[in-house]
Amino acid sequence: MAENKKVSSVVIRRLPRYYRYLGDLLSAGTKRISSKELSELMNVTASQIRQDFNCFGGFGQQGYGYNVEYLYNEISDLLGIRKGRTMVIVGTGNLGMSIAGYANFKKRGFSIIGLFDHNPQLYGKEINGVKIQPVTDLESFLTSHNVDIAVLTMPKESVREVLPIIKGRVKGIWNFSHTEIPQDSALSVENVHLSDSLMTLSCKIARNELKNK
Amino acid sequence: MAENKKVSSVVIRRLPRYYRYLGDLLSAGTKRISSKELSELMNVTASQIRQDFNCFGGFGQQGYGYNVEYLYNEISDLLGIRKGRTMVIVGTGNLGMSIAGYANFKKRGFSIIGLFDHNPQLYGKEINGVKIQPVTDLESFLTSHNVDIAVLTMPKESVREVLPIIKGRVKGIWNFSHTEIPQDSALSVENVHLSDSLMTLSCKIARNELKNK
Incomplete structure (x- = not known):
């Protein structure tokens, strides 16, 4: 091994x-x-x-x-994916839905077992067989299920409220919430800033523009 | 400078x-x-x-x-963003919509000026004042507008069809289509694989699990 x-x-x-x-x-x-x-x-x-x-x-x-x-x-x-990883998504806006709907994750051993949102109009809506639940049910869900990863696709402002619920109950956070969550020995974190990648692209273009002047 | x-x-x-x-x-x-x-x-x-x-x-x-x-x-x-960059999004599924709706891009100098999709049911739908158009109109749009960046948020299979239209008409591609587009001196590319970041997170967790055994 x-x-x-x-x-x-x-x-x-x-x-x-x-x-x-x-x-x-x-x-x-x-x-x-x-x-x-x-x-x-x-x-x-x-x-x-x-x-x-x-x-x-x-x-x-x-x-x-x-x-x-x-x-x-x-x-x-x-990569620790042969045995499989379970995930919940907190925030089912466009980005959360796009992650929930991405079939390849399952193929790679990542199963989405819970979806949570603050919007009552979404409660009960099903994506790939998983129902959207209120964020207020997140704590009891994490206590009664074995969840490896919490995916945060909600606004920055909601992170402060959700973080204490998640800490100690998952092994890792995949964070898209435009804020940086620090990691420690008990909690692994990947902070994703999509705009960083867009700015890097813009930088490459600027350098090409200079070269081709 | x-x-x-x-x-x-x-x-x-x-x-x-x-x-x-x-x-x-x-x-x-x-x-x-x-x-x-x-x-x-x-x-x-x-x-x-x-x-x-x-x-x-x-x-x-x-x-x-x-x-x-x-x-x-x-x-x-x-980063080449002081003078501003124009973008079009090709593929207005959940991911494309999430990018189209992200207010901070504008604040950082990135303006979305065109939205394109294959789904006729979406044509004419407006996001932040920009209407979704058929992909068949992309070529004429790129010819008549000054577009810096094409954001590809459509399935892998559609990239082959769209790439020849885009090449030579934009300066950069921000590619989310689960395929790798090579860059050259005339075309800058950022290939984004969200699942790579998820796998890196899983790897960090696996290493923590070993340490805490």
């Missing part, structure tokens, strides 16, 4: 992309792939691939390349 | 976060801040802040700290 090996946080950030590409290769029936072939496919250097895979014991065989299924399973273990 | 200074792509990735924090400080009326104060606020080291700001000529004065407004404007220039 790869789980007890040390992998740097830089490599961890790259794992999901490897996971996606290896999953596609596996679905296409590819058994083995060389670092060179994978590097062309993914547009990264072969030496980075070799270094990254060495980190968690994915050693290719000279002339044979990597065993795709083995690597895929090792990375699944590192 | 900061635009012609060389800033590494690692620093570029960090600029949007600085921009957010400096914007908040500016709104709060803060005139000057030391790297130490900013480092505590942002939870990064003061030396990283000093290094990053030095990259684009944001030199703090010993004992006085940084001029917040000056830094904010320098970073705005680097």
